[in-house]
Amino acid sequence: MxxxxxxxxxxxxxxxxxxxxPVNLISNGSFESVSLANGSWTTLGSLSGWTIGPQNVEVRHNVAGSAFAGLNFVELDTSRNSWISQTFTTTVGQTYHLSFMWANRPDQLGASSNGISWQVDALNGVVGNNTVTAWTQFEQDFVATSTSTTLRLGASGSSDGMGTSLDAVSITQLPAAARSxxxxxxxxxxxxxxxxxxxxxxxxxx
Missing domain, CATH: 1.20.5 (Single alpha-helices involved in coiled-coils or other helix-helix interfaces)
Incomplete structure (x- = not known):
């Protein structure tokens, strides 16, 4: 030969x-662009790849939980409810797959304090408005209606600084005709x- x-x-x-x-269309989906010491956290008004709401975003490293992927994860209820968003290129009519991990803090204040709202294209919903503390995966397919699509994730519980944790955000393009x-x-x-x-x-x- x-x-x-x-x-x-x-x-x-x-x-x-x-x-x-599959290629992840979300940049910095596990929030590893920030270097934090073990057992520390910080509140930021800017984060690589993401647009940040006016109440900023809290990045943590082994504080009130541990990351699902890498070292860091975020909380979107800083001192008040906030949000993050990211716009990515899509093809009209193509199907995409949204996935992220959520978990409530071990020192949470209860279901009414928790929850993450999500919105992508014409779809939206809320997850984590309960007392589950284990990392749990959320998945949703959607069909793009524009050449650019925005994913928005926000805290949906009480604005008390004790919201749901978020990690491993990804959006991938599904193969044509839903092929594996x-x-x-x-x-x-x-x-x-x-x-x-x-x-x-x-x-x-x-």
């Missing part, structure tokens, strides 16, 4: 793997062939 053929197989395999991994992002059988066969050929080539060199 020629070296050129092996290289071509490897490139094809890499391309298929890249296609199988997992490679099709033919693609999997090509990946297996590439892996086998590379393994055989390495054994011959050894």
């Amino acid at each position: 020629s070296k050129k053929f092996l290289i071509a197989l490897g490139l094809s395999a890499a391309s298929l793997l890249a296609q199988a991994t 992002t997992v490679p099709e059988p033919g693609s999997l066969a090509l990946l297996a062939m590439a892996a086998g050929a590379l393994f055989a080539a390495r054994r011959r060199k050894a």
